[in-house]
Amino acid sequence: MYHVVKKRLLATGIALLEVNAPAVAAKVEPGQFVIVRLDELSERIPLTVMDFDREKGTITIVVQDVGYSSAIITRMNEGDEFQDFVGPLGVASEVENYGTVVCIGGGLGIAPVHPIARALKEAGNHVISVLGSRSADLLILEDEMRAASSEVVIATNDGSKGVKGFVTDGLAEVLAQGHQVKAIWAIGPMIMMKAVVDYTRSLGIKTIVSMNPIMVDGTGMCGACRISVGNETKFACVDGPEFDGHLVDFDLAMKRLAFYKDEENQAKARLECDCGKEGGHH
Amino acid sequence: MTEKVESTKKVKIPRHEMPCQEPEVRARNFEEVALGYSEETAIEEAKRCLQCKNPKCIAGCPVSVLIPDFIKKIAEGDFQEAGNVLKIKNSLPAVCGRVCPQENQCESKCILGIKGESVAIGRLERFAADYGMKAGKSEFEKPEPSGKRVAIIGAGPAGLACAGDLAKAGHAVTVFEALHVAGGVLMYGIPQFRLPKEIVQTEIDNLKEMGVEILTNQVVGKITSVDELLENGYDAAFIGTGAGLPYFMDIPGENLNGVYSANEFLTRTNLMKGYKFPDYATPVKVGKNVAVLGAGNVAMDSARTALRLGAENVYIIYRRSRDEMPARKEELEHAEEEGIQFRLLTNPVAIEGDERGWVKSLTCLRYELGEPDASGRRSPIAIKGSEFEIPMDTVVVAIGQGPNPLVTTSTPGLELNKRGNIVADPETLMTSKPGVFAGGDIVTGAATVILAMGAGKKAAAGIDNYLKGK
Ligand SMILES: Cc1cc2nc3c(=O)[nH]c(=O)nc-3n(C[C@H](O)[C@H](O)[C@H](O)COP(=O)(O)OP(=O)(O)OC[C@H]3O[C@@H](n4cnc5c(N)ncnc54)[C@H](O)[C@@H]3O)c2cc1C
Numbered sequence: 221m222y223h224v225v226k227k228r229l230l231a232t233g234i235a236l237l238e239v240n241a242p243a244v245a246a247k248v249e250p251g252q253f254v255i256v257r258l259d260e261l262s263e264r265i266p267l268t269v270m271d272f273d274r275e276k277g278t279i280t281i282v283v284q285d286v287g288y289s290s291a292i293i294t295r296m297n298e299g300d301e302f303q304d305f306v307g308p309l310g311v312a313s314e315v316e317n318y319g320t321v322v323c324i325g326g327g328l329g330i331a332p333v334h335p336i337a338r339a340l341k342e343a344g345n346h347v348i349s350v351l352g353s354r355s356a357d358l359l360i361l362e363d364e365m366r367a368a369s370s371e372v373v374i375a376t377n378d379g380s381k382g383v384k385g386f387v388t389d390g391l392a393e394v395l396a397q398g399h400q401v402k403a404i405w406a407i408g409p410m411i412m413m414k415a416v417v418d419y420t421r422s423l424g425i426k427t428i429v430s431m432n433p434i435m436v437d438g439t440g441m442c443g444a445c446r447i448s449v450g451n452e453t454k455f456a457c458v459d460g461p462e463f464d465g466h467l468v469d470f471d472l473a474m475k476r477l478a479f480y481k482d483e484e485n486q487a488k489a490r491l492e493c494d495c496g497k498e499g500g501h502h
Numbered sequence: 503m504t505e506k507v508e509s510t511k512k513v514k515i516p517r518h519e520m521p522c523q524e525p526e527v528r529a530r531n532f533e534e535v536a537l538g539y540s541e542e543t544a545i546e547e548a549k550r551c552l553q554c555k556n557p558k559c560i561a562g563c564p565v566s567v568l569i570p571d572f573i574k575k576i577a578e579g580d581f582q583e584a585g586n587v588l589k590i591k592n593s594l595p596a597v598c599g600r601v602c603p604q605e606n607q608c609e610s611k612c613i614l615g616i617k618g619e620s621v622a623i624g625r626l627e628r629f630a631a632d633y634g635m636k637a638g639k640s641e642f643e644k645p646e647p648s649g650k651r652v653a654i655i656g657a658g659p660a661g662l663a664c665a666g667d668l669a670k671a672g673h674a675v676t677v678f679e680a681l682h683v684a685g686g687v688l689m690y691g692i693p694q695f696r697l698p699k700e701i702v703q704t705e706i707d708n709l710k711e712m713g714v715e716i717l718t719n720q721v722v723g724k725i726t727s728v729d730e731l732l733e734n735g736y737d738a739a740f741i742g743t744g745a746g747l748p749y750f751m752d753i754p755g756e757n758l759n760g761v762y763s764a765n766e767f768l769t770r771t772n773l774m775k776g777y778k779f780p781d782y783a784t785p786v787k788v789g790k791n792v793a794v795l796g797a798g799n800v801a802m803d804s805a806r807t808a809l810r811l812g813a814e815n816v817y818i819i820y821r822r823s824r825d826e827m828p829a830r831k832e833e834l835e836h837a838e839e840e841g842i843q844f845r846l847l848t849n850p851v852a853i854e855g856d857e858r859g860w861v862k863s864l865t866c867l868r869y870e871l872g873e874p875d876a877s878g879r880r881s882p883i884a885i886k887g888s889e890f891e892i893p894m895d896t897v898v899v900a901i902g903q904g905p906n907p908l909v910t911t912s913t914p915g916l917e918l919n920k921r922g923n924i925v926a927d928p929e930t931l932m933t934s935k936p937g938v939f940a941g942g943d944i945v946t947g948a949a950t951v952i953l954a955m956g957a958g959k960k961a962a963a964g965i966d967n968y969l970k971g972k
Pocket residue numbers: 253265266267268269281282283284285286287288289290291328331332431432433434435461477478484485487488
């Protein structure tokens with residue numbers, strides 16, 4: 221039922237998959253995520269919704285090969301099926317007309333920020349998107365982001381495109397132009413989100429981040445996804461994934477991502493050793 | 503022979519032991535611990551039953567299983583019929599025979615138990631139910647369709663029992679389950695070594711055979727809502743979403759790596775089959791020293807699971823004394839035999855971590871029993887200055903679960919009590935919302951399988967009545 225209707229490679233190790241999931245597509249809102257399970261042996265993997273088409277009944281996800289499960293998913297082809305596809309999960313973004321807003325997407329984070337930027341623009345905001353990547357060839361979804369935003373600023377670490385530096389440098393440039401920025405969405409690696417909130421805290425600009433801790437059920441049943449926000453424990457899957465970035469304890473969140481380092485390496489080694497075999501993963 | 507003489511004789515026959523895997527062996531595998539009675543033992547045990555004219559055991563059973571009747575059938579060697587008698591009142595006898603706290607229910611009322619040992623009702627229930635299961639499904643006659651549709655939310659024992667009875671009454675039933683498998687706690691919580699998942703799956707397959715539609719991956723409150731279900735063609739709904747929200751202790755260090763809620767620890771192990779990592783891709787991690795906080799069934803399951811995953815020392819840390827431990831007696835005994843270490847009258851006050859954010863040790867405080875309180879229980883009092891530290895790698899918090907708010911907060915007009923549980927009419931189990939019924943842990947708070955199952959059946963009767971009047 222949940223088969224891949226379209227696949228596109230966006231960069232090395234990054235795949236876009238459009239998946240047939242009509243009931244999820246009917247309900248999903250920007251900022252929400254799904255959990256997928258490929259087959260009986262697989263983990264439950266949370267992935268943010270990059271796009272949705274209510275008429276066609278599809279959900280688009282973007283997956284980066286960072287380990288065992290994500291590697292298998294990025295290798296899926298059109299027609300391949302997920303055994304399980306649960307969603308929409310989490311609380312939707314608070315979309316309203318704020319005035320001028322900035323949507324920051326770093327690396328893979330451009331995918332989840334995409335539907336948020338689009339919805340904010342549709343709600344009447346002047347949306348300035350700041351996209352960051354290590355280099356020009358790793359920058360994903362530029363066309364989609366241009367369509368979803370009013371203006372786009374690009375920052376690459378090596379300067380191969382746009383501003384040379386990090387997304388914070390891109391943001392600095394936007395602010396230097398004198399925009400009255402009312403709210404910022406910043407989605408990307410934890411370290412990037414932390415850098416952005418450290419920068420915007422003193423400026424007093426509301427900054428929303430999307431947290432991606434390790435999850436299991438995604439319904440508030442296990443507590444694996446707990447993070448600390450304003451010194452209170454929250455379950456990212458049901459209370460988030462979006463939170464006020466100025467209140468998030470990023471150091472704790474980053475440490476928690478390393479919970480299964482040993483096991484991840486073990487699984488990854490296994491993937492590499494049976495790569496040649498048919499199917500790859502069993 | 504008069505009843506009296508017979509009882510004096512029977513009381514002398516000891517209750518038949520349950521054959522089990524040896525503790526040293528089973529503590530390192532996930533196979534079922536209790537192996538079940540043989541046919542001969544079952545008959546012998548069944549013959550101990552006095553067949554009381556006024557059976558007290560039935561009154562001790564939350565769903566009034568016809569206990570003497572099914573035991574009589576076992577004594578006569580008619581095992582198939584024994585299973586059929588069980589099924590009249592109990593939709594999940596193979597499950598209840600394994601997990602019910604019989605010592606507080608039916609067996610506590612058995613007349614033989616006054617002077618000697620009660621009949622092993624639970625073990626006999628398991629025997630008859632397993633026999634019935636092996637012998638194959640009993641014929642199910644499709645009832646006349648009523649033309650009514652009922653939505654069931656949550657596929658735990660409450661939802662499944664409700665679905666079964668409604669299907670028997672001819673209603674079209676759809677179960678919406680959030681996880682990728684049905685079964686609720688029976689699948690994700692209670693471990694394989696205590697309740698093999700194949701047994702739960704057989705019960706679920708039987709329901710499907712009866713025409714019950716089970717949709718997994720459906721988080722009600724997100725993909726649809728109770729109101730939408732009622733608007734879209736369902737004539738009534740039953741909420742059986744359980745007590746799935748894990749509580750933490752609110753002590754320093756609970757977010758360190760190495761700290762699990764029991765729900766996460768057990769879900770990774772049972773539902774995701776983490777004990778077969780890396781064949782199954784979901785990892786679960788235990789260190790050398792594991793502390794389990796709490797002393798109920800959930801805590802015992804966590805402790806025994808930790809042992810099977812390779813821990814060297816597993817401690818149950820509990821603030822009260824042995825007599826207050828809420829776990830089933832059999833679980834406590836099994837845990838003890840397997841080498842779980844009990845640190846009673848001890849309460850954790852903080853979890854200490856290293857610089858990388860991993861659990862390093864547990865700081866505890868010793869307690870002593872004070873004067874009896876209003877309830878007559880001697881409550882524990884902390885001993886000042888008694889702090890001590892135990893080196894620890896893994897901590898599992900098993901101090902209880904509350905109601906998950908996903909359904910209740912997305913259903914306007916549903917009356918809740920102050921703990922967030924749904925309020926339902928005690929007779930019909932209808933909620934404050936007409937046509938919406940609820941039962942199981944979501945109503946009572948975390949309780950037992952048999953109570954949840956009983957509530958599901960009661961609600962099915964309530965729904966049937968409601969639909970007849972519609
Ligand atoms: C709400 C949410 C939304 C997400 N959206 C996306 C998305 O749109 N696209 C995408 O590619 N990934 C997304 N992720 C991350 C994705 O779930 C993980 O990359 C994936 O689970 C890693 O599994 P693995 O077996 O491939 O890697 P593993 O071998 O398990 O881990 C490899 C590396 O990834 C890190 N990692 C493990 N789990 C997570 C995690 N849950 N989040 C972030 N890093 C993790 C580990 O710390 C490790 O360094 C999201 C995560 C969450 C919680």
